[in-house]
Amino acid sequence: MLRRQVSAVAALLILTAAIIAGAILYTSHGTTTTTAEDNNTRHLLNTQTSQCATNFANTQCSLLDNRTTRCGGPECESFLECDIQTHRCVSKPRQYGEPCDKIRPCGDGLRCSKSCGICVYEMEEDILPVEEEEDDDEQTVVTACGISSTHVFRTWGRVVRSDHPVVMPTNDDELKSILLRAKEGGCKVRPSGSTHSAAGLVAEATSKSDVVVVSLDRYIPSDANWATPVLMNEGANTASVKVPAGFTQLELYSVIRPKRYFLPTQTAGFLFTIAGVVGSFVHGGSFGDGPIHNHVQAMRVMLWDGTIAVIDKEDELRYWRNSYGLLGIITAVELTVIKRSNFRFGTLPSQSLDAGWNAAGFDEYINGIRKEYTAAEFFMNPHTKEILAIVQKDLKDVAKPSLVDSDCVWSWFQCQPSSHCSYQYEFGDWSVHDSCRTSVRPPPTDDDECGWDYKAHTCRNSAYCSYQYKFGDLTLDESCRLIYPPPPSVSSMKDAYNQLINDNPLLGVTGVAVGNKRLEQDGICLASRIGLERVLLETIHATIPSLVREAYDRTNDGYLVPVSLPLRTPLLGYLIPADRLFAVLDKITKLNYVLSIPLEWRCVSFDNEKESAVLTPGDIKSGEWAAMEVVSNEIPGWTQDDSRSQFLQIETILKNAGGVPHTGKYFGMGLDDKGLIQPFMNVGPQDVFSERQKEQFRAYANRVDPEGLFWSGYMANTILKEMVW
Structure with missing residues (x-):
């Protein structure tokens, strides 16, 4: 069901963008003014000497105006014309990013993308449409x-x-x-x-x-003690769980979440396998916590000769954590879990900083969330500088009050007994006696238990209720609603997990499903080719709260990333010192931001004195860091030169701020042998690991895998380099 729900949301998102795009494309007369830069016409080739192309390209025009006045009139007719499909001024012949077909050819050095119907560079690689890949x-x-x-x-x-x-x-x-x-x-x-x-x-x-x-998707360890997820010391606030390494976090949470247990920190989505989140660099967003591999207590592994070993000593675990599969096969893991009886997660309203866009105002905003919540994931619109936060917290139990409202009476000009009662007027009270109510209340379970406190000018039970006006509310009481609606029951939670697992049998093999609906892909392609990336970004930004609410109502486990996406989304990832985060964001907002997805970051803490993994990226220093992701869309049929160029721009900002690459994301943006900007093309010898880290890890790997059976892949071949076995 979730796959269908999320796909529907994604389709709605893309259709919304397409409708907006269509409204702009097919309106002959309008007041919208666009600049060449805003509409990506900086890619026009060989037209720099033409004032016509510079001043009029990509502006709206009317086919009814046969003199193409909006395209510059007769003096520009040799350079521009009004496109019959988009109703915008385009070049003759078509230039980069402009619509094309057999009768509207592209200029020199360009080709017409079959998928998007726009001109792209001849050397740009094709990204096959999803359905073609699957058929192959x-x-x-x-x-x-x-x-x-x-x-x-x-x-x-x-x-x-x-x-x-x-x-x-x-x-x-x-x-x-x-x-x-x-x-x-x-x-x-x-x-x-x-x-x-x-x-x-x-x-x-x-x-x-x-x-x-x-x-290991179908693999079950032969040892019964590790064959299924088993809670150790169940009932305690801090326990542990043994789980097969091929299980996804979704499968793990289907067992521990109904019992109110959680990993101490967790990823944004439950799609990763257990071995994946502990065997490579994966972080959560809990304040004061670090990578997930910090919470590994033991691993069951198979070595190069097929023997089984249990790694449970810290001096060896630090090599196996974040080892990228270079030492052996992790077959099962024992992880710390913590009990959260009243866990809630939701979104805070998207907002601009109260104190203005400055470092002090930014720090005040972040520290306020840190004080109130246990974890947060932040999204920012670089155009408006608005920030939206997905937050988590553990609600505290409130003792059942010894008195109810009817026990409170008005006496001697106050409500008695004063230790438990207070004056709380509600609309419709006919006397002061009616307005005497108990001050100590259990957590409300529905919106009707949230009312307006006329004395304090806010909603009562402010820890649970807030003012949320909806159309049709007639009183202030009606506008007071639960901040966190009642969570799902254990039975509905179990049903939801079972449905998710049944609907996504390949989640641990191929990851998040990519929808093969060309309508969704073409919607993004259409919006991107006419410069509506900002509309896509703002639509996604506005959709996040509804996705969080769906996840809350389903399982309330803190996971957000859906199990289906319309397109693949490459991510540039870096960790930067938290005290430099605002300066980085400020520089990014000053770019001509052309990406179609909001910026995202979470807080991660490290402690060098308790180094949990030898191969922690960048030999990172103690303290709090911001794990930032810069996301784009990969459109089938062409590679956006804009997005890759922007990745390079932003990576430069991140590196100059002392940033360290996230080894699971894009980094090292540079030119490949075709002259295209690609990831992993520009990586220095110590950009990822220091020589000390490399030497330590090589020595241990040589001992546990003496024949180098597992020594392969990008880390071994490029970063750690070949070893002599």
Whole structure:
């Protein structure tokens, strides 16, 4: 059901953008004024000397005006014309980003994108439409070292498209057999999860058939103590859970959430596998907490020769945490979990800073949220500088009051007993006696229990109720509503988890499903090609609260990212010192922001004295950091030069602020051999890990994997470099 609900929301979002785009495209007369820069006409080629192209390109025009006055009149007719489809001035021949077809050809060095119907550079790579990719996958059989599979390894964002087979063992014996066969055939073995790492952390796109990728999606450890999620010390506020490594966070939470247990910090979405979130760099957003791998107590692993080991000593765990699959196969994990009996999550209203856009006002806003809530995920619209926060907190139990309203009476000019009662007028009270009510109330369970306190000029029970006017409210009492509506019951929560798991059987193999509805893709493509990225951004920004509310009503577990998206979304990721966050955001707001998704960040803390992982990115220093993500859309049919250029611009800002790359996202933006801006093209020798970190990890890897069976992928080949075995 969720897949259908989210797809419907996504479709509505895209259709909204398309409708807005259509309204602008097909209006012959309007008051909207656009500049060349705002509409991406800076890409016009070879027209710099033409005042006509500079001044009139991409402005609205009317086909009824045969003199094309809005395109500059007769003096510009050799350069511009009014496009019959978009009702905008375009170049002759068509230039970059302008609509094209067989009778409206592109200029030199350009080609007409089949998917978007606009001119793009000839060298720009094609991103296949989703349905074409899936059709190709179904008919592909790949083999390495005699091991064959119909499932081919690709990263979710398609940065890596390989010919490596993905095999799915079901138990220890099958997994051991795969390791031994691969070793005998001279292949490397690489564990894979939901494939959401951007770089080729699992495997790279080589033509060699020398890598076997292992998915644990169907795998169950042969040891009964690790075969299913089991809570240890259940009932305590702090406990632990043993869980198979191939389980997704969704599957884990289906067991622990109905019992009111949570991971101490968690990702935005539940799509990742357990091995994925502890074996690579993955963070949450809990204030004062760090990466998820900090909470690993033990790991059950299979080594290069098929033997099983339990790693539970800190001096070894620090190598296995965030080890990128370079040491062995993590088959199960024991994680710390904490009990949250009254967990709630929701959104705070999108707002501009009360004290204005300055460092002091920004710090005041963040610190206010930090004081009130346990975790937060922030989204910002760079155009308006409005910030929206998804927040989490644990509501405290309130003792049942010893008195009810009818026990309170008016006596000697006050409500008695005064220790428990107070004057609280409500609309309709006929006497002061009616307005005497108890001061100590249990948490309200519905909106009717939220009323207006006329003396305090706010809603009563302010910890639970707030003023939320809706059309049709006749009194202030009616406008007082619960901040957090009643959470779902345990039974409905279990039903929701079961439905999610049944609807998404490949979540731990291929990650978030990408909708193959061309209408959604074309809607984004249409909006992007006429410069409506800002409309898309603002629509997404406004849609977040409704997505959070759906997630709250379903399972109230803090996870937001849906299990279906209309398009793949590449993410540039960096960690920056928290005290430099405002300066970074301020610089980004001064760019001509062309991306179609809001900026996002969460707070992460590190403690070098308690270093939990040898391969923590950047040998990061103690203190609080902001984990920032810059997101765009990948449109099938063409690669947006604008978005990749903007990634490069923003990465420069992040690096200058002392930023450290997030190893699961885009970083190292630079030119490839075709002259296109791509990720991982410009990575310095110590941009990711220091030499100290590399030396320590290599030494341990040489000891636990003496034949280098697992030493492959981007980290091994490019960052840590080859080792002599």
